[in-house]
Amino acid sequence: MNQETGHAVTYQYDAEDKVLAAVDCIIFGFDEEDLKILLIKRGFEPEKGKWSLVGGFLKKEETMEDAATRILELYTGLDNIYMEQVATFSEVDRDPVERTISTAYYALINIREHSKNLIKQFSAQWFSVSNAPHLIFDHDRMVQHALQRLRNRSATEPIGFDLLPQKFTMRQLQKLYEAIWDAPFDKRNFINKINSLNIIDKLDEKDMTTSRKGSYLYQFNAEKYEKREGKFLI
C-alpha cells in the first residue's frame, strides 16, 4: 500500500481506519458419493443457531494462511492440508456487530481422517454441497466462489487426490470429479485420460468392499507428476 496525501513527506498511518480481519474456511470432503462441506451451528449472537462456515479473527502476529491453518486444525484436528485463498469479502454491513472484512479459504481434506470429537464438540456437521442449508452473512457466496475455484483448480492441478484416501480406485476418482463438476463422465474415456497423464500408479491390491470382482487400487505419484511433460488437464 502507498498513498501520497497532501504531499506530506511522511505519511501518517495513524489517521486511518482499522478493521477486524477474519478468515472463513470452506472445508471440502468427499464421501464416495457427494462433495460435502463442514458447517457449524453458530453458538452466539447474532444469528445464533444458524449454520455457518468455520472461521476466526486474524491475529496480529499471523498471516491469513496461518489463521486459516489454525482454524482448520481447531475444527478438524488436521494439519498439513491443501488450502487456497478464494477472495476477500468486504461489504460494509456483512457482519452486523462490527466492520469486519473476511478472507475465504477453501481446504480439501480426507473426510475419514478428521476428528469426530471436535465435530461433536462444535456441533459441526457435514452437508452435501448441493443440499446445504442457508448460511449466515455472505457465507453462501463464499461457498459458491470456493466451489468455482475448486472446479477451475482441479482441472489443471492434481488436487483432487487430497479429498481421497491415499489408495483409491478409479471409480472413486471418477465419482469425485463427477461430484466436483456435477456432471457424469464416460467411464472408459475417464480412465484413458487419467492413464495418459501418467501420474498415478496401479497397485497389486484390490478394494473388495464395493464389488465381488474387486477393483484395483491406485496411488498418486508426486514424482511422476513433477517430471511429466505436457499439461495436467482433466
Next chain:
Amino acid sequence: MNQETGHAVTYQYDAEDKVLAAVDCIIFGFDEEDLKILLIKRGFEPEKGKWSLVGGFLKKEETMEDAATRILELYTGLDNIYMEQVATFSEVDRDPVERTISTAYYALINIREHSKNLIKQFSAQWFSVSNAPHLIFDHDRMVQHALQRLRNRSATEPIGFDLLPQKFTMRQLQKLYEAIWDAPFDKRNFINKINSLNIIDKLDEKDMTTSRKGSYLYQFNAEKYEKREGKFLI
C-alpha cells in the same frame, strides 16, 4: 466470520486485534505494442523514491471495490472501469510501519484516456510489464499474480476490449493478446477464431494510420456476446 470460544453465549469482538486494510491496484494499459502497468514514485518514507503500485487504505464506510474504484479515479481520472479482485496479501511484516493487509485489484483501462495531469502530479509512469522496475513491499508478487489472473480471465471472458479503443483493428486485437500471453499467434488462425466467436462487428471504416492499405475497424458487440451459444475461448 464466526467462532465459538469457551462456549460463551455472546462473543466479544472487542478482544480481537484490528489491522489496517489497504487496496493496491495493478492498472493495465496497452500501447499497440506492449502490456503496461502504471506505477508511482513513492513520495514518503519508508521506501521513499522507490516505485510502487497505486494504493490507499480502506475506509470504514466503503467496500474494497469502492476503495479500488476511488483509488483508480484518483490516479487516472477514470471511472466505470473493468476491475477484478486478485488476492489479499497478509505477511506480517509486509509493511514495516504497521501491520497492514492489502487486497490487490487489477484494472483494465484504455491507455489513451487517462488524465495526463494526474500522471504528472503523482510522478506516475507507465512501464512495460516485461521491463518494470522492482517494486516496494510485495508489489512484484501482486503484479505477477494479477498478470496470471488477467491471462486466465481474458481467455474465457471478453475483457481484452477494455484495453483497446472502442474501434480497433484485428491487428491491434491480436497484438494485445500476444502481449498478454507473451507469445505469438498465427494471423489467419487468430482472425478465424475471433470471427467464429461472432461477437465483434466489422465496420465500414478503416484505420489508415499504420499502413498504406489501411485496415478495417471492428467493434465489440455486447449484445451478440450475451446471446451467443458456445464458449468464449481464445
Next chain:
DNA sequence: ACAAAAGTGTTACGGTTACACCCATGC
C-alpha cells in the same frame, strides 16, 4: 446361474495448427 460392479478399444468428429500468396496504397 445370476446379479452387480469392474475392466477394456476403436471409430467418428470437431477444433486446432500449419502454411503462402495476393491486395491496396503512398511514396
Next chain:
DNA sequence: GCATGGGTGTAACCGTAACACTTTTGT
C-alpha cells in the same frame, strides 16, 4: 514500381466424445 502492412482458405493432425460387451466372484 516497389515497399509495407492487410487480408484471405485449405489440408493434416490430434485430442475428445461416443459407444457395448466380457470378466470376476459371492450368493
